[in-house]
Amino acid sequence: xxxxxxxxxxxxxxxxxxxxxxxxxxxxxxxxxxxxxxxxxxxxxxxxxxxxxxxxxxxxxxxxxxxxxxxxxxxxxxxxxxxxxxxxxxxxxxxxxxxxxxxxxxxxxxxxxxxxxxxxxxxxxxxxxxxxxxxxxxxxxxxxxxxxxxxxxxxxxxxxxxxxxxxxxxxxxxxxxxxxxxxxxxxxxxxxxxxxxxxxxxxxxxxxxxxxxxxxxxxxxxxxxxxxxxxxxxxxxxxxxxxxxxxxxxxxxxxxxxxxxxxxxxxxxxxxxxxxxxxxxxxxxxxxxxxxxxxxxxxxxxxxxxxxxxxxxxxxxxxxxxxxxxxxxxxxxxxxxxxxxxxxxxxxxxxxxxxxxxxxxxxxxxxxxxxxxxxxxxxxxxxxxxxxxxxxxxxxxxxxxxxxxxxxxxxxxxxxxxxxxxxxxxxxxxxxxxxxxxxxxxxxxxxxxxxxxxxxxxxxxxxxxxxxxxxxxxxxxxxxxxxxxxxxxxxxxxxxxx
Amino acid sequence: xxxxxxxxxxxxxxxxxxxxxxxxxxxxxxxxxxxxxxxxxxxxxxxxxxxxxxxxxxxxxxxxxxxxxxxxxxxxxxxxxxxxxxxxxxxxxxxxxxxxxxxxxxxxxxxxxxxxxxxxxxxxxxxxxxxxxxxxxxxxxxxxxxxxxxxxxxxxx
Amino acid sequence: xxxxxxxxxxxxxxxxxxxxxxxxxxxxxxxxxxxxxxxxxxxxxxxxxxxxxxxxxxxxxxxxxxxxxxxxxxxxxxxxxxxxxxxxxxxxxxxxxxxxxxxxxxxxxxxxxxxxxxxxxxxxxxxxxxxxxxxxxxxxxxxxxxxxxxxxxxxxxxxxxxxxxxxxxxxxxxxxxxxxxxxxxxxxxxxxxxxxxxxxxxxxxxxxxxxxxxxxxxxxxxxxxxxxxxxxxxxxxxxxxxxxxxxxxxxxxxxxxxxxxxxxxxxxxxxxxxxxxxxxxxxxxxxxxxxxxxxxxxxxxxxxxxxxxxxxxxxxx
Numbered sequence: 001x002x003x004x005x006x007x008x009x010x011x012x013x014x015x016x017x018x019x020x021x022x023x024x025x026x027x028x029x030x031x032x033x034x035x036x037x038x039x040x041x042x043x044x045x046x047x048x049x050x051x052x053x054x055x056x057x058x059x060x061x062x063x064x065x066x067x068x069x070x071x072x073x074x075x076x077x078x079x080x081x082x083x084x085x086x087x088x089x090x091x092x093x094x095x096x097x098x099x100x101x102x103x104x105x106x107x108x109x110x111x112x113x114x115x116x117x118x119x120x121x122x123x124x125x126x127x128x129x130x131x132x133x134x135x136x137x138x139x140x141x142x143x144x145x146x147x148x149x150x151x152x153x154x155x156x157x158x159x160x161x162x163x164x165x166x167x168x169x170x171x172x173x174x175x176x177x178x179x180x181x182x183x184x185x186x187x188x189x190x191x192x193x194x195x196x197x198x199x200x201x202x203x204x205x206x207x208x209x210x211x212x213x214x215x216x217x218x219x220x221x222x223x224x225x226x227x228x229x230x231x232x233x234x235x236x237x238x239x240x241x242x243x244x245x246x247x248x249x250x251x252x253x254x255x256x257x258x259x260x261x262x263x264x265x266x267x268x269x270x271x272x273x274x275x276x277x278x279x280x281x282x283x284x285x286x287x288x289x290x291x292x293x294x295x296x297x298x299x300x301x302x303x304x305x306x307x308x309x310x311x312x313x314x315x316x317x318x319x320x321x322x323x324x325x326x327x328x329x330x331x332x333x334x335x336x337x338x339x340x341x342x343x344x345x346x347x348x349x350x351x352x353x354x355x356x357x358x359x360x361x362x363x364x365x366x367x368x369x370x371x372x373x374x375x376x377x378x379x380x381x382x383x384x385x386x387x388x389x390x391x392x393x394x395x396x397x398x399x400x401x402x403x404x405x406x407x408x409x410x411x412x413x414x415x416x417x418x419x420x421x422x423x424x425x426x427x428x429x430x431x432x433x434x435x436x437x438x439x440x441x442x443x444x445x446x447x448x449x450x451x452x453x454x455x456x457x458x459x460x461x462x463x464x465x466x467x468x469x470x471x472x473x474x475x476x477x478x479x480x481x482x483x484x485x486x487x488x489x490x491x492x493x494x495x496x497x498x
Numbered sequence: 499x500x501x502x503x504x505x506x507x508x509x510x511x512x513x514x515x516x517x518x519x520x521x522x523x524x525x526x527x528x529x530x531x532x533x534x535x536x537x538x539x540x541x542x543x544x545x546x547x548x549x550x551x552x553x554x555x556x557x558x559x560x561x562x563x564x565x566x567x568x569x570x571x572x573x574x575x576x577x578x579x580x581x582x583x584x585x586x587x588x589x590x591x592x593x594x595x596x597x598x599x600x601x602x603x604x605x606x607x608x609x610x611x612x613x614x615x616x617x618x619x620x621x622x623x624x625x626x627x628x629x630x631x632x633x634x635x636x637x638x639x640x641x642x643x644x645x646x647x648x649x650x651x652x653x654x655x
Numbered sequence: 656x657x658x659x660x661x662x663x664x665x666x667x668x669x670x671x672x673x674x675x676x677x678x679x680x681x682x683x684x685x686x687x688x689x690x691x692x693x694x695x696x697x698x699x700x701x702x703x704x705x706x707x708x709x710x711x712x713x714x715x716x717x718x719x720x721x722x723x724x725x726x727x728x729x730x731x732x733x734x735x736x737x738x739x740x741x742x743x744x745x746x747x748x749x750x751x752x753x754x755x756x757x758x759x760x761x762x763x764x765x766x767x768x769x770x771x772x773x774x775x776x777x778x779x780x781x782x783x784x785x786x787x788x789x790x791x792x793x794x795x796x797x798x799x800x801x802x803x804x805x806x807x808x809x810x811x812x813x814x815x816x817x818x819x820x821x822x823x824x825x826x827x828x829x830x831x832x833x834x835x836x837x838x839x840x841x842x843x844x845x846x847x848x849x850x851x852x853x854x855x856x857x858x859x860x861x862x863x864x865x866x867x868x869x870x871x872x873x874x875x876x877x878x879x880x881x882x883x884x885x886x887x888x889x890x891x892x893x894x895x896x897x898x899x900x901x902x903x904x905x906x907x908x909x910x911x912x913x914x915x916x917x918x919x920x921x922x923x924x925x926x927x928x929x930x931x932x933x934x935x936x937x938x939x940x941x942x943x944x945x946x947x948x949x950x951x952x953x954x955x956x957x958x959x960x961x962x963x964x965x966x967x968x969x970x971x972x
Contacts, residue, residue, distance in 0.1 A: 140848035140869075164564075167556060171510055171549045177542045178517050184721050185535035186835055188528070189754045189809040189970075192539055193520045198728045201721045201755070216589055221566075223615040224582035268841045323863060324840035390616035394609040394628065398635055401592060401605060406644035408718075409733075414592045421589050425582075430506060430563040448538045452531040456834050457803045457850060460532035530800055530832045 003129050006353060010361030013354065019062050022055075023362055026063035027369045030070020035077045035381075036086060036399045057340045057355055062362035064336065068329065069121050069366050072312045073374060076113040076305055077381050081106055084215035084396060086403070088206060089272035089308040091438055092280045094214065095161065096293070096300030103296050106385070110378035111242045112250045112298055113305040114371060120258040120306035121367040124313025127262050128320065129360055135266050135314070136321040144454035145465050147269055149474035151447040155439070156481055157277035160284045163294070163433040172432050175423075176440020179204045180448075187452055199412035208404050209441055212417045213434055215400045217424020219393045224425075226389065250302040253283050257306030265314025268326045269450070272311040273442050279307035313363070319344055320356065501563065507554035514546025584615035601646040605632035680713040681734060683742035685726025691773070691857070692726075693717060694938060695743035695902040699770065699922070702930040709921050722751015722808055728759045734907035738914030741767065745902035747811045749954075749961050753971050754810035761958070765910040766951050768922045769903035771935065772943035773857040775816050775876035776884065780849050781868060788874050788892035791853060792824045800832050805842045805854035809835045810970045812900045813855035815961065816876050818968035819896040820889065829969030846870050857900055858884060859939035901943050903950065919947055 013019060055063075072089070079085040080097030093113060100109040127135060162169030182193045183203030194200040242250070260282070261275040283303040284293050293300060316333075318324040323344040325331040337344050342352055349356055384392070404413050427434060451465075458464030466472040521543055524536030588611035595604045609628025610621065618624060640646055682700065686692030696715055703709040718726035727748060734740035742764065752760050779785045785794060795802050799821075806813030814835070818828035834851065836842040839860035846854040847869040854861075854870075858881060865872045865884075872886045876898045879888055889896040906918055925931050926944045935942055945953055965971040 139844040143845070143848065143850045165556075165561070167549060167552050170545075171553060174542055174545045174549055175510075175513075178513065178539075178546060181517070181539040181542055184755070185524075186837070187531070187809065188525075188535050189722075190524060190535045191755070192524060192535060193517065195520075198725060202719070202725050219612070220582060220585050220589070223585040223612070224577050224579070225565075226578070226581060226616055227576065268838075268844050318840070322840075324844070325838075326840060388618070390613035390618035390624070391627070393616060394612040395631070397588060397608050397612055398605045398632060401596075401601070401608070402635060402639055402644060402646065405592065405596060405601065406639060406646050409647065411593065411597060414596055418586075418589045418593060422586065426506070428566045430503060431566055444538075444542075452528075452533050453834055455533055456528075456531040456832055459530055459800050459832070529830060 006357040007129060007361060009354065010357030010359070011364075013058060013358040014062055014361040014365050019059060019358075019362070020365070022059045022063040023066045023365050023369055024373075026066025026068075027070040027366055027373055028066075030067035030072075031074040031077075031370070031373065031377075034071035034074025034086070036402070057342070058358050060336065060340075061355065061359040062365075064333065065359060065362040066366040066369060068312065068333075069117070069309065069363070069370055072121075072309050073114065073117045073370055076117070076308075077110065080109045080113065080301070081381060081384055082215075082392075082396060083218050084400075085210060088210060088438060088442055089276055089311070090305070091210065091214075091273075091435060092276040092304035093301055093308070095280070095435060096297050099294070099296030100298065100301065101382075101385075105296065106382045107378050108242045108246050108298065109296075109301050110381060111375060112246060112302045114374040114378060115242075116250065116254045116257065116302045116306040117309040118367055118371045119254040120261060120308075120310035121313055121370070122364065123255075123258045124262050124265075124310045125360065125363040125367065128313060128316055128363070132317050132321045135263060135317050138263060138266055139268050139318050139322065139324065139326075142267055142269075142470070143468055144450045144457065145471040146468055146474070147267075147450040148447060148454055148465060149471040149478070150264070150270075150274060151443050151450065152478045153474055153481075154274045154277045154443055155447070156478060157281040158436045158439050159482075160281050160293075161433055161435045161439075164431065168430075168432045169436055172427065172434070172436035173440045176437035176442075177444040178440075179209060179437075180441045180444035183445075186449060187456075197412060199408075199410045203445070204416070204441065205408065205413060206438075206441060207407065208413050208416050209420055210438060211400045211403055212420035213424040213427075213437060215396050216417060216421030217428060217434070219396060220421060220425040221428045222389075223393065246298050249289075249298050252286075253279070253299045253303035254306045256282060256286075257303040257308075258310040261307035261310030261312075262314040265311030266317040266326075267314075268318065268324060269446065270311070270314070271327060271446075272308050275307040275311050276304040277439060277443075279303040316363075320348060323348070502557050502560070503563065504554060504557055507550045507557060510550035510553060511547050512550075514543050514550055516543075517546060518543035581615040581617070584611050588612045588615065596647075600648055600650050602629070602632045602636045602649060605635065678739060679711050680709070681737065681740040682713045682715045683726050683730040683740070684715055684717045685723035685730070685742065685744065685748065686717065686719040691747075691900070691902065692719075692723060692743045692745065695745065695770065695904070698934050698938065699904065699925055699931070702928060702934055703921060703925050705930045706925065706928040708924045708928070721755050721757070722811060723748040724751045724755050724757040724759070727752070727761075727764075728757065731759045731763045731908050736909040736911070737907045738910055738917070740907040740910075741904050741918065742906075743902060744905050746898075746900055746957065746961070747807070749957055750810050750812065750815065750965060751808070753962055753965055761905065761954065763908045765906035765908065765915055766954050767904045767906050767915065767918050767946075768926075769901055769943055769945040769950050769953065770922070770926070771902050771938075771940035773859055773900040773902070773940055774881050775812065775855055775898055775900060776858045776861050776865075776872045776886070777816070777820075777853060777855050777874040777876070777889070778846060778861050778865065778870045778872045779853050780846055780851075781871050782849075783852070783871065785853065785873065788820075788887070788889060788894065791873065792820070792894075794852070795821065795824065795826060799826060799830055802832060802852045803850070804831055804833045805836055805845055805851040806833065806856060807835060807839075807842075809833065810965060811835075812898060814970070815964050815968070816855045816889075816896065816898050818964060818970070819898065820894055822967055823894040823896055827969075828967060831968075843870065862939065899943070903945075922946065 075086045075090040076093045079090040079094035081101050083094050083098040085091045085094045097109045158173050182200055184201050185192050257279040260279050264270040264275045280300055283299040287299050289297055315327045315330045318326050319330045325334040334344060404417050454464055466475050517539055521536045521539040525534040526536045526540060528534040588608045591607050592604050606628040610624045613624040636646055682696050684693045684696035700713045718729050730742045785791050804817050814833055817831055821828040821831055839856050842854050842856055843864045845851045864870050872884055874886050874889050874892055875881045875884055877888055878897055906915060
């Protein structure tokens with residue numbers, strides 16, 4: 001079946017009234033649960049997986065498509081409004097998004113996130129429809145040195161979120177890196193910095209650090225400086241909608257974010273974080289309003305949010321074409337396929353073409369549904385900020401506890417929540433940037449793993465790191481980005497002194 | 499007067515030293531990759547110590563630390579240590595009560611403490627609200643399959 | 656990313672939908688969602704549910720890492736004397752306990768049944784000059800470090816296969832250039848793309864990719880040949896290496912005799928059922944049912960054998 005007729009068939013199934021209802025239900029549930037801080041898309045889908053035992057495969061996957069994109073989108077809402085990202089993919093969204101919300105432009109930030117998600121999701125789905133096989137080949141082309149070069153590039157995104165002081169930015173990064181080395185070393189099976197605690201053998205749980213640094217740290221900080229005569233800002237003072245200027249500044253970041261997110265998301269070790277880091281860096285470099293970055297630049301919301309959603313769509317490519325689950329969400333979707341006795345992979349399109357095309361069609365439907373659902377809701381979500389502060393922050397803590405305690409039932413994680421929360425407080429008081437901690441924690445272990453793999457394959461020859469065209473180009477770009485501004489700076493200062 | 503928070507630098511150097519100390523127990527080199535399990539953590543430890551010392555130097559020179567902005571913050575940035583203590587207590591409470599008293603009671607306590615930190619003094623009302631909200635969360639998420647534990651674990655199950 | 660897989664692993668079945676009087680089983684899967692232990696935890700319960708053998712449902716916990724020992728530790732800690740708690744396990748856990756010096760071992764749990772076996776396969780890229788096991792051994796003898804070997808966790812069953820191949824060929828197993836991967840998906844793409852010289856994994860994981868012409872299987876690790884795979888066993892190829900990735904179920908520490916009998920009866924019925932036979936077929940697992948005392952004896956033999964292999968290979972001091 002060629003893509004066009006397959007897709008038409010798929011739409012015929014997906015647009016049946018009861019399937020539309022499932023799509024709506026999925027989108028709604030996905031958004032609702034994804035909104036909660038600490039509870040990201042993978043967990044949302046895992047939670048709703050069991051329901052599918054009772055419904056037929058087509059309806060189930062249509063609902064999944066809704067949950068999938070709904071949860072991806074929902075995660076951005078609390079990032080923007082409350083500075084409490086629930087998953088690592090929406091951390092970069094929080095940086096600028098929350099600043100916009102503080103200026104009363106929360107609705108515009110939510111709109112650009114929603115439309116960006118829609119654009120990225122739709123282009124990503126188009127990619128799945130027409131480009132899946134060639135994109136899936138990327139998985140075979142990428143070698144450890146290519147991954148390492150990509151991560152080197154992503155590390156550069158730290159430099160743009162460093163804040164006012166480089167020393168403090170690097171300290172934040174190294175704190176993240178030091179948390180990242182905790183756990184069993186995968187290459188040798190040796191324990192590193194586990195202090196004999198079994199809960200640490202698997203490493204520090206990223207979600208715990210994310211939620212503690214942002215949600216708990218923020219609660220501590222705001223509580224201690226909460227004035228009864230606070231400047232009462234109307235959360236809607238910046239309007240309910242995006243201005244013409246906002247549109248003009250958003251559409252390019254949406255597209256660029258999508259272009260970064262989709263292929264990287266399709267890589268087995270790609271993930272959603274790297275494209276969001278890269279997208280943020282790129283937008284910051286390209287923007288015509290550099291002075292706004294760090295104070296609520298709309299590009300910094302539009303780009304990463306699109307990248308995040310496009311990466312989510314990218315994950316479906318190796319899953320559907322090769323049967324390879326490359327992320328938590330994909331692993332759970334694979335489990336769902338297997339629940340129905342379906343094996344994703346090259347034969348899936350042949351054996352169960354109707355189902356796959358219905359799934360792909362419902363990805364389009366889910367996307368539209370999400371936009372319809374969320375644009376009017378953007379104004380409503382912003383009204384979250386009208387909840388009396390005592391109850392709003394108490395609620396944030398309780399949801400954080402659901403995310404932290406419910407995932408692992410580990411006392412060590414609760415202790416971690418407290419101590420990392422205090423760390424987040426201190427960092428806010430003394431103006432250390434928060435994001436580098438997570439960038440270090442996420443990228444550090446990945447980069448180390450790929451570096452050691454590449455070197456093992458090259459038997460210790462460092463030249464292997466630039467031995468493929470891709471790695472050479474990426475390392476080259478990374479160097480240029482670091483060296484060129486430094487060289488320009490040097491020349492300028494030299495001229496002045498001469 | 500410039501605040502000189504040397505203790506931050508000391509903390510960073512101290513953590514770096516712990517990382518270095520623990521890394522020293524691991525092999526630094528490996529036969530094929532040449533980079534062993536201890537290499538990365540040693541590098542990170544060295545980085546932390548160096549950065550901590552640089553920060554100490556900056557503090558000596560009197561670098562200023564400006565607090566970050568956030569919503570709902572009074573313009574004067576005046577600090578209420580009572581509120582900070584209450585919130586910290588709320589965040590520490592789960593460590594003490596979660597395994598024994600369970601999710602609902604723990605969260606009710608957190609709710610009341612946070613509300614108090616935000617200067618809401620209607621304790622009884624907050625306790626009722628907090629209990630209702632926690633119970634609802636517990637029931638809903640347990641139904642969904644999140645393992646939040648029993649209603650009151652100490653009562654055998 | 657892998658960490659989030661574990662986080663996501665809270666995937667749980669039916670807790671919200673079972674009738675109020677039901678007493679769902681507590682099931683630990685000591686691996687991430689979608690992996691081998693995960694399937695070994697869930698599928699028997701699916702089969703039992705479908706066949707009406709045990710319909711009270713089950714809550715699954717995924718807790719991966721350290722060869723399954725982290726899940727084991729948590730399972731033993733949380734379920735002392737709980738007749739309703741069982742855990743999936745297998746040969747990788749036996750090795751993982753030794754590798755990690757785990758204070759909690761399989762002596763702490765109540766062995767119930769061995770259910771399946773997954774034969775390992777040794778594979779190369781489709782265009783690799785290595786055509787058979789003899790070529791592989793020759794390449795390893797020529798320059799052991801230049802043969803980049805991919806597979807599961809360090810000291811896991813895949814690593815053991817290669818260590819034994821090296822040992823049988825008179826090479827030092829401790830100097831293998833073994834590169835562990837988190838998932839079969841990563842291993843197979845690295846092998847197919849040419850980053851790895853050779854890789855070892857379960858037949859069920861590699862066979863679809865071999866059928867698709869992405870990789871070429873040169874040997875299987877079972878006693879004899881395996882149906883559907885056109886490759887000799889290592890034994891046929893002249894290396895006395897037989898390793899199976901078997902999996903089974905153990906009960907909570909201190910499980911009562913009544914509880915043990917109840918589970919053995921359930922698994923015996925499930926093993927006979929048509930649904931389970933169908934499951935074995937779709938998953939590509941070999942039936943390796945071994946129950947009660949026979950399984951205990953087998954487990955003890957396996958502990959000794961693997962302990963020796965890991966020591967010979969220099970993986971355990």
